[in-house]
Amino acid sequence: EKKIFTVQGPYPVIRGLLRARGWVERKFHRASSQPWWQHEPSLGTLETLHAPWPPQEEEQEQCVEDPDGNHDLMSRLVQDQVPYFIWTNHCSAVNVQLLRHDQVLNHYTQVDAFATKEGLCRNLRNLPWFAQADPNTFFPRCYQLGDADERQAFIEDFRLTAARSLLKMALERAGDTLAELEQQPLKPSKEPGESKQVPMSQIPYSMPPTAGPVSLLPPRRVEEALWICGQHLASLRHHDIDGDFVFPCMMGTNWDHFMQDYYRMTHEGAGLALSGAQTEQCRSMLQCLAEHLPQLGMEGDHNVWILKPGAKSRGRGIVCTDQLEEVLQLAGGCTGPSAQVNKWVVQKYVERPLLIFGTKFDVRQWFLVTNWNPLTIWFYRDSYLRFCSQPFSLRCLEPSGHLCNVSIQKQFRTAQGQQHPQIPPDLIWSCHQFQSYLEQVGQANAWHEVMVPGMKAAVVGVLHSTQHLVGARKSSFELYGADFLFGEDCQPWLLEINTSPTMAPSSVVTRRLCARVQRDTLRVIIDRKNDPACLTGAFELIYKE
Template sequence: MARILVGKAIEMKKIFSIQGPYPVIRAALRARGWIERCMYGSKQQAQKRHSSGTSSLKYNDTLEDAEKEPNPDQLHSLMSRLVKNEMVYFYWTRDAINPNSLQKNQIINHFANAGTFTTKVGLCVNLRNLHWFDTADPGTFFPRCYSLTEEDERQAFIEDFRRTACTSLLRLIVERDQDLHRQKKEINHCSEQSLPSQMIYSALKVCHEYLEKLEHKDIDKTFKTPQTLTQDQWAEFLNSYYLVAHDGVQIKGSKHLVNSCKAMLQQLEKVNPQLGIDGKQNIWIIKPVAMSRGRGIKCVKHLDQILRPVDKYSAITSPSRWVVQKYIEQPFLVHGTKFDIRQWFLVTDWNPLTVWFYKKCYLRFSTQPFSLDTLDSSVHLCNNSIQRHLRPSQQRHWNIPAHNMWLDDQLKAFLAEQGKEALWETVAVPGMKTSIIHALQTVQDQIGSRKNTFELYGADFMLDLSLNPWLIEINTSPTMAPSTSVTAQLCAAVQEDTLRVVLDWRVDCSANTGDFELIYRQAAVDVPQYLGANLIVEGFAVKNTCPLPLLRPSNHSASKSGGPGKVKESTVEKLPPLPKVVLKRAESMTKSRKAMICPTLPSESSVHKPVHNIKVKCK
């Protein structure tokens, strides 16, 4: 039986190999008639082979035992040994394989150079090039981000932080006035903690100049034009802003500037799509590039606290070690708790770009109720690798499970209670699809478009108060560990459906693809054939060339009758003769100058004769 199955698998080229703990993939491939060629070089496979008892048996004994007792584990282990010298046609690995070492008909689950959009810096930098591929604005779905180690990016972030402090201050003035009207109270400006209203005028002026910059009205300004605020004035402004935004200090005379603040915010809202998520605290999230699973990430709301780690490690670390991204201060909450969404998508080709979107997703909650009064990771980071080690707060709503996860169907039920069920299908899901497509468009020419290659990615999103999705990051090799009942159900399903797309659908377009939906298939781009750079010019050489006659200088001392004039002997004392070395050098320089002045030209007969039969060939 084993020989029959192995022979059939070899004939149909159904030999696979897996690196890592993917039991769902292994079982699904075996069900399709595939036989695994184990990677015995790994310690895990060696232990598995040893525990199965086949390593101590001889080949004939193992074959006879397998034929007597059809034990599935023993049978698969035997077939794996029978195909140990066969070529693998399907690889599912945790790490990428060098595609240059593979044949064209071998299938792998990783593309080359995926780090261009699955790293924090790569996604940040490449999305800025979206205008070359689409008319969409990345600021509508990706919170602005900067690489702090690059000097120009660092300066751009400082300007952004200061400008955001100004807009946050205007929002504070407006919202405090609205709260006082609701409570019918008056502001006590006589307190010792109140600040002068000059800082409001400064904020309005900074915002006004920002609007002029967007409209290119600052084109006539030069470096000599005085800045709105000097470095010292900015430091004083930010310290005052911290007192107002974080400590609740009042500003004298702010009531008279409420209308001006409202008008400015209305103008900014038309040009700044992220004004709604900026909030009032000016909180940013700083991320170390070289770490994953939420390690080293923290929320900060003081400029010096953000720049301090960069200044500390700038001398010993590589560029782009730190990125800083604007924190979404007004997220959509479920029972007062923050969450993010893990959304899978599958890329089966980069030319033409082919993207599949998984219809199922799941939510990951933080263990503490949401609050901006504390910046602890238990409140603001939803990574399961962090939250699973923390104990859920007793103040958190009882409907959120202890394992901190929800199915998307549970979110839909919650939205139905809030009267927002329609927004999930009309706003959230289309927004996630569009964000993924735009992120892939910006890196399409940087990814190796090898055929018979696919890759499953995990995108993380957050929702704002209007249920608009905001892309946070894209992960390669997303975890498939069944850590909770939610992931045990969905991770197994997405792996099986991935095989349906990459194995079944590629053969039969009417095959079932599970919950995967084809959302984008670009028109194929023809790659021009390489002709090489070996250019050859063929033709006839120009013949019968001769030098020009030497130019004779006119004799200014000749007599009017044309006879030679008498040259008076110089009365100057004769100089001693020059050395022979100097004379030879002067003679050679004279010859070279004559050659430059009198180049050789073709003869008269050849000048009027056209040159024929000149051809240019590419080989």
């Protein structure tokens, strides 16, 4: 019946579920003095793994119970047989070109097009060519610092964002709220169970003035910022789909002086007096820009960016900063060789995230692709939240308050002095706990009406933009883990997409959910092949061409 499988990596749940279906495991030879991949010609493996065994992951392999040794005996009997279901940590474990057409593999090739930070940064810009969707509505703008044009585009973007931020801070300190441009955090409703629309108003995340006399910036800085934003607005109004970056020519601006004064206002609390006419001009300018810049609200007014190594995972090497010079220095853009710069991408930080108990969080959302042609996408109805261990503050950009990755936060769990008492010690919530919280704060409909539809649209948009780049092998499938952040208006922002999402049970919630998503993946891939009407658990088919 072709019920022989191979699993490489720490997946005891997959092993147990397949054995329960009557499958027999063909194990890898790891005891030999030769590398194990040289013993697996039927897996199509000719080269060494890019990641050695055991995998350098958080999770460790767990033994599946076999008290009588029956499974081990059966495994020895099929060591010369072809496995028809192959589950590995990495696609690089197998030479896909040598696989038979009826061997099922849990990976596709060339998924770096969307499963790396560089790939997303590069390819999502092409989405308007493939679908009527704007990536700027769900993916914070991003630049590859190894490309000279993109590096310059980032510098221009940083400066333009500084000009907008200066106008926002000047209005805020003048007492003008810009209600229609900004976002509102969730607040408890007056009556239990009351549901209401997500309003839009300003939250003062700006740096408060320092003690003592407040210095004032030169009045011309407002006029200069208005002129810069006006030039940008004119460029945006004439932009078309063929344009890569939309930045005006601002050769007359003394950027050194402008940025020095901007930093004084942001970091030192310097003031900026506005006349009545300037106040109205600033309001009008930001309102016009909001019609063309979907990210105007979430970008805040601190000009914080997040610098990421292009091909690393688990939050390694990520830095948040609000200084242009620091970004370029950290990435090697000023003094380092170009090879070093190629490893970095820089992305606009979501300065106005939805917070729970004053704490930042993100969501790990699974989805499954079972075919690339026609594109077929399954969305998992269960997900989980990952909290930071420290309260959110733009005055402190340390990882403990800004990077939700479990690998990062476990370094800070012992220092829980500032952690909100209602944040769980393991820093994990299920999406059902989150929905209960939303109901308590008067946003009972936000999850199903705003958040989930937005995440689904983002996933479909990403895969549309990269569909032509992926190796679309018919007998393959792949489970992905997308990480989303929500803005104060509950709109989701895609951060990244991961291959081989961790199945390590780091909490009670993830122990349950990770087992379920593996169970339901096998339902879709194996059971549904024989019975199209079978249950698929929490997987929902959301797109099929």
